[in-house]
Amino acid sequence: MEFLNYFGEVFSLINILTLIFGTIGGILLGAAPGLSPTMAVALLIPFTFHMPAEQGLIMLGAVYTSTIAGGAISAILLKIPGAPANIATVMDGYPMAQNNQSKEALHYCFISSLVGGVVGIIVLIFFTPILAKFALKFGPSEMFWIAILGVTVIATFDSGSVSKGIFSGAFGMWIATIGTDPIIGVERFVVDPIFAGGVNIIAALVGLFAIPQVFSLIENKLNESDIFQMEKRKLIDSIKYNISRVKALTVGSVVGTIIGLIPGVGGQIAGLVAYDQIKKFTPTKADKFGKGEPDGIIAAESANNAIVGPSLVPLLILSVPGSPTAAVLLGGLLIHGIFPGPDLFKMHPKVVWTFIDSLLVGQFFMCIFGLYISGLAKYVLRTPVHYMAGIIVVLSIFGTYSVQNSFADVIVMLSLGTFMFLISKLGFSAAPIVLGIMLGPIAEANFITAKLIADTQDGIIMYLLDGPINQVMIGLCILSIAYGLYGEILKKKKIK
Amino acid sequence: MIKINNTIVLIVASLIAIFLSYLSFSSGNSAAYLLPRTYSVILVIIVSILIISYLRKKNEFYKELNLKKIFPTIIFIVLFILFGEELGFYFSTTLIFFFITTFYSPGEKNIKSLIKAGVICSLFMCFIYVLFSLMLKVQVPEFILFSLAN
Numbered sequence: 001m002e003f004l005n006y007f008g009e010v011f012s013l014i015n016i017l018t019l020i021f022g023t024i025g026g027i028l029l030g031a032a033p034g035l036s037p038t039m040a041v042a043l044l045i046p047f048t049f050h051m052p053a054e055q056g057l058i059m060l061g062a063v064y065t066s067t068i069a070g071g072a073i074s075a076i077l078l079k080i081p082g083a084p085a086n087i088a089t090v091m092d093g094y095p096m097a098q099n100n101q102s103k104e105a106l107h108y109c110f111i112s113s114l115v116g117g118v119v120g121i122i123v124l125i126f127f128t129p130i131l132a133k134f135a136l137k138f139g140p141s142e143m144f145w146i147a148i149l150g151v152t153v154i155a156t157f158d159s160g161s162v163s164k165g166i167f168s169g170a171f172g173m174w175i176a177t178i179g180t181d182p183i184i185g186v187e188r189f190v191v192d193p194i195f196a197g198g199v200n201i202i203a204a205l206v207g208l209f210a211i212p213q214v215f216s217l218i219e220n221k222l223n224e225s226d227i228f229q230m231e232k233r234k235l236i237d238s239i240k241y242n243i244s245r246v247k248a249l250t251v252g253s254v255v256g257t258i259i260g261l262i263p264g265v266g267g268q269i270a271g272l273v274a275y276d277q278i279k280k281f282t283p284t285k286a287d288k289f290g291k292g293e294p295d296g297i298i299a300a301e302s303a304n305n306a307i308v309g310p311s312l313v314p315l316l317i318l319s320v321p322g323s324p325t326a327a328v329l330l331g332g333l334l335i336h337g338i339f340p341g342p343d344l345f346k347m348h349p350k351v352v353w354t355f356i357d358s359l360l361v362g363q364f365f366m367c368i369f370g371l372y373i374s375g376l377a378k379y380v381l382r383t384p385v386h387y388m389a390g391i392i393v394v395l396s397i398f399g400t401y402s403v404q405n406s407f408a409d410v411i412v413m414l415s416l417g418t419f420m421f422l423i424s425k426l427g428f429s430a431a432p433i434v435l436g437i438m439l440g441p442i443a444e445a446n447f448i449t450a451k452l453i454a455d456t457q458d459g460i461i462m463y464l465l466d467g468p469i470n471q472v473m474i475g476l477c478i479l480s481i482a483y484g485l486y487g488e489i490l491k492k493k494k495i496k
Numbered sequence: 497m498i499k500i501n502n503t504i505v506l507i508v509a510s511l512i513a514i515f516l517s518y519l520s521f522s523s524g525n526s527a528a529y530l531l532p533r534t535y536s537v538i539l540v541i542i543v544s545i546l547i548i549s550y551l552r553k554k555n556e557f558y559k560e561l562n563l564k565k566i567f568p569t570i571i572f573i574v575l576f577i578l579f580g581e582e583l584g585f586y587f588s589t590t591l592i593f594f595f596i597t598t599f600y601s602p603g604e605k606n607i608k609s610l611i612k613a614g615v616i617c618s619l620f621m622c623f624i625y626v627l628f629s630l631m632l633k634v635q636v637p638e639f640i641l642f643s644l645a646n
């Protein structure tokens with residue numbers, strides 16, 4: 001019950017204001033079509049660099065949570081999911097809006113997100129310390145494999161192609177070797193002295209996630225169709241109905257929690273699986289799904305918010321993120337000098353528990369502000385995309401520069417971003433590259449330590465293969481690649 | 497509009513793998529290069545897999561790239577990289593913002609729309625100045641705009 005000791009910290013004036021600001025901002029960012037939670041968190045990281053660690057993480061956590069819920073607004077009113085996690089919400093949300101039930105649909109969305117989100121955070125609170133105790137047994141070889149597993153899992157799940165995902169991950173890990181070698185002190189691939197410390201994580205994050213979004217907004221102008229007017233609907237009626245849908249809420253929350261714990265699987269999978277499951281669990285309503293059935297929204301939204309907490313369990317303890325947004329959040333932890341690992345709760349208990357507690361409180365704020373803001377969101381939905389693109393470029397440039405007053409970082413950010421947009425057209429994904437850049441140094445430091453130990457024993461290969469935990473990690477790497485390949489084969493068969 | 501197929505994927509992936517392998521293996525024999533070399537070998541192996549895949553389905557289509565549409569923005573980014581520091585961030589980013597909002601505006605371009613974009617651009621840059629220079633105390637290269645204020 002250690003989390004209760006730090007609960008009061010969330011309610012200090014500055015922390016609560018940060019949480020409210022992050023929640024409202026996140027809902028509006030989520031509502032804006034084309035801005036994903038991953039991009040929103042990446043763009044915010046430079047700003048949190050100037051804040052104390054606690055506030056910075058509270059802000060990022062609030063934005064992470066509320067962008068997913070906010071994404072349902074454009075999914076329901078415009079038929080454009082604000083985030084990939086809201087794809088399943090469109091299926092019944094938009095038909096409900098067409099049936100003059102848009103306000104009712106938005107009510108269900110935020111109430112279900114609250115239920116799913118709270119379930120997910122409770123799992124995070126109780127699961128993380130247990131995993132941390134287990135992970136304390138890990139040595140350098142285990143930590144090396146954990147870093148490799150993190151990149152492998154994101155590479156195989158987040159990309160359409162396993163080979164391209166692994167290519168992206170290896171490319172990111174190669175980029176991470178730029179700079180001074182951590183043991184021998186040799187400068188590698190340093191074309192300018194500014195790179196002696198390696199490629200700045202924030203420059204890479206902003207470049208890889210925000211700049212490609214600018215090009216996408218410019219290239220594919222979104223269809224700004226008419227936005228539905230809100231009908232009159234009492235909130236209490238929606239709450240009563242929503243709570244009575246126990247089956248949909250349970251299916252969504254359980255599916256979201258399980259999928260969140262699996263590293264690398266995003267909210268869109270959780271939403272779609274929950275939607276599919278609730279259809280199977282309620283065969284009597286099968287023909288109503290896709291035509292404006294509230295259970296579809298309730299299951300999908302509770303699932304996509306339930307993944308937030310569990311996706312942070314492997315991130316905080318093993319540095320293996322549960323979703324692409326959690327991977328970006330890893331960057332937020334690293335810039336505040338907080339290195340995820342088994343001893344995280346011993347080294348930074350106040351910061352970590354305040355962050356987790358703020359996620360729990362943030363769920364309630366997300367629901368309250370979401371219900372209120374959703375009525376005003378039509379103004380955000382009407383923001384022209386070319387203004388959005390301009391705003392992202394300017395914020396990316398100033399945000400990246402502000403971290404260490406380096407123009408070289410801005411050059412890296414813009415170059416990587418343009419490069420990422422071009423290779424994304426070839427089917428390569430940003431998340432494995434980012435994770436390679438972030439986990440590369442962890443893999444290298446542990447590999448070198450392992451090598452120093454192994455040189456006095458049977459050699460590095462035997463050392464890395466020895467022990468049940470190492471073998472399980474290697475097995476999981478192979479399993480994730482095999483599963484990714486299996487998924488690819490199934491997908492191709494379906495297309496045929 | 498460029499249609500992207502497997503051939504382009506293979507060429508780009510091969511160029512990246514060859515370039516990084518060359519850098520990794522031509523930089524001396526220090527133990528510090530062990531991991532970069534390992535990663536570049538992985539890249540080469542993946543390219544080999546892509547070649548096999550390419551031989552089976554040469555013309556698999558992926559996406560379209562509207563180069564004509566994004567090219568002006570790429571030019572602006574290159575110009576910013578070359579001259580952004582000398583011209584100052586406020587001046588150069590104002591130009592980029594104004595360019596993006598006017599050039600990509602779907603509506604008719606007339607004096608009224610240009611003035612509207614100019615006003616929005618000015619207000620947004622004032623917000624950026626307050627946020628970064630006044631609140632976060634970030635010293636960005638300033639050149640002309642806002643340099644008199646400090």
